[in-house]
Amino acid sequence: MRVYEKTVELNAWQLPDIDDNDFDVTLNKLAKLLPLVPYSRVRVLFTINRYVVTTLQGATLARSGDYIVQGSNDDVWVIHREIFEDTYEVIDDDSN
Numbered sequence: 787m788r789v790y791e792k793t794v795e796l797n798a799w800q801l802p803d804i805d806d807n808d809f810d811v812t813l814n815k816l817a818k819l820l821p822l823v824p825y826s827r828v829r830v831l832f833t834i835n836r837y838v839v840t841t842l843q844g845a846t847l848a849r850s851g852d853y854i855v856q857g858s859n860d861d862v863w864v865i866h867r868e869i870f871e872d873t874y875e876v877i878d879d880d881s882n
Contacts, residue, residue, distance in 0.1 A: 795877065797856040798870070801830070801837050804850050830854070839864050 802815035812832060831838045837848040841862045848854075851867040865873075 794858050796858070796874075798865075798874070799854045800867075801839075801848055801850055801852050801854065804832055804835060804837075806835065 799819055802812065802819065805811040809832075816830065816832070831840075835849070837850075837852070839846050839848050839854060841864075843863065846864045848864045849866070853865045853867065853870045854862060855865050855870075856862050
């Protein structure tokens with residue numbers, strides 16, 4: 787049997803680069819991003835070169851450029867940049 791995976795539109799937010807020399811720059815970028823992310827479902831902290839994204843499923847390490855994705859049931863998870871870019875197609879970019 788051959789099957790086709792159903793497609794669905796998702797919301798996605800890309801984690802900004804972490805500026806190791808000036809954490810205020812990273813905080814400002816996160817401040818612009820986080821109001822868009824469903825805060826009741828995700829928490830984002832950052833350390834040197836890494837983010838810790840905590841969802842209802844637990845904590846996940848993420849890198850700059852990785853994506854936070856929100857599914858159709860409001861579930862939230864992290865997808866690494868390379869996998870996201872190979873798997874998903876941006877249909878509308880309202881991040882500007």
